[in-house]
Amino acid sequence: MQKILIIEDETAIAELQRDYFELHGYIVDICHTGDDGLAIALKGAHDLIILDLQLPGIDGFELCKQIRRVKEIPILIVSAKKEEIDKIRGFGLGADDFITKPFSPNELVARAKAHLSRYERFMGKNKDSEKIRIRELTIDKASRRVFVHGKEVIFTAKEFDLLLFLATHPNRVFSKEELFERIWGIDSAGDLPTVTVHIRRIREKIEADPSAPQFIDTIWGAGYRLTV
Template identity: 50%
Template sequence: MSKEVPRILLIEDDTSIAELQKDCLEINHMTAEIANDGLVGLNRALTEVFDLVIIDIMLPLMDGFEICRKIREKKNIPLMIVSAKKEDIDKVRGLGLGADDYMTKPFSPSELVARVQAHIKRYQLLTQSDPVLDTIERGAIVINTSARRAFVLGKEIFFPAKEFDLLLFFMVHPNRVWTKEQLFRQIWDMDDLDGEIYTVVVHVGRVREKLKKAKLSEMPIETIWGSGYRFNA
């Protein structure tokens, strides 16, 4: 990750939208570079160093869902989808493929900037070594915070950025109920959950799915109906 001015990749084929995004980010002291088709965007995301990637869904040569999936297989950087597709099923799919956030067009330039800044800040903070919490162990789950590695029953399990942050947060704060609103504020560093409930639900679901595949005898993340989620330790 770059240490100074954040570098953003915009994978967007609509020139006017891409230039608007670029202008918004650069006015706010970030650099932004544009890729106008899916294949070029994927190649740049995998071979160059960016602090965050913004991805449209409907792109030439490769759609945004596939780009998101392929990036997430190789890199843990923040990924945002900004798309005209507004259906909940598209949001769930995008988040399920590893996107950290999903915004719909038309978007508020100030909200775009705020979300980008929040994701970068959160990722930078959580990738810094914390000697006090270097290793956290809850039952069969062990997390090394400085290396951002997670182990379940002794086997390493890969969790993308926000999934890792979510699991780490649960493990640091066990045995209490967290609402979706609280989790959204803590993990995404944003206050407004309006229209973003799937962001939390999908990420919790993906963490649970990976823990289940790791063959834990009991699922530690419990749904408290009408309230939220609790990590039992």
């Protein structure tokens, strides 16, 4: 059975979330402060985290940042904050989804199920698979080849590395600085326009219309995300 950690300071909301997840067969743990949430998240074996932003102690933004440093599991923010800047910041720190309060418990469960399914597909049960398939795009990790509609598209080494990294972290937003450090292996003070150029070249090769991308989204103010 999959385990979910709910980090929420309002007891009634946390218990409502717990009840709905338990009805759908999940095991649920609850904590009410940022400090407890961080300790439990880092040592626990949870499959997904539901996270409030306005918490006693460590706030939700910092909590998301610290958890994401060591865990790849889905993180869903559920918050009364509704400003676009809060959503951009949350995605930029590694959240997979942002749901505003008041929320539909059924929608929350549905979104959690979708993220768990994607996580299992790309990072869990199929993590040893040699191929990643996202609609008409196929990435062969072993041979380092890319196919669109079954036709091979030639990639440079760094273009492939960048596409593969985004594809193995689906729906996650990464800043240019993070991508530069992950792919080029040096400090982000380097040539950040390199990331922009490589994203443009990848789009030209995999997108039917690079000006209206269906795979790699630009999240303004935050970075890039490969959507599945």
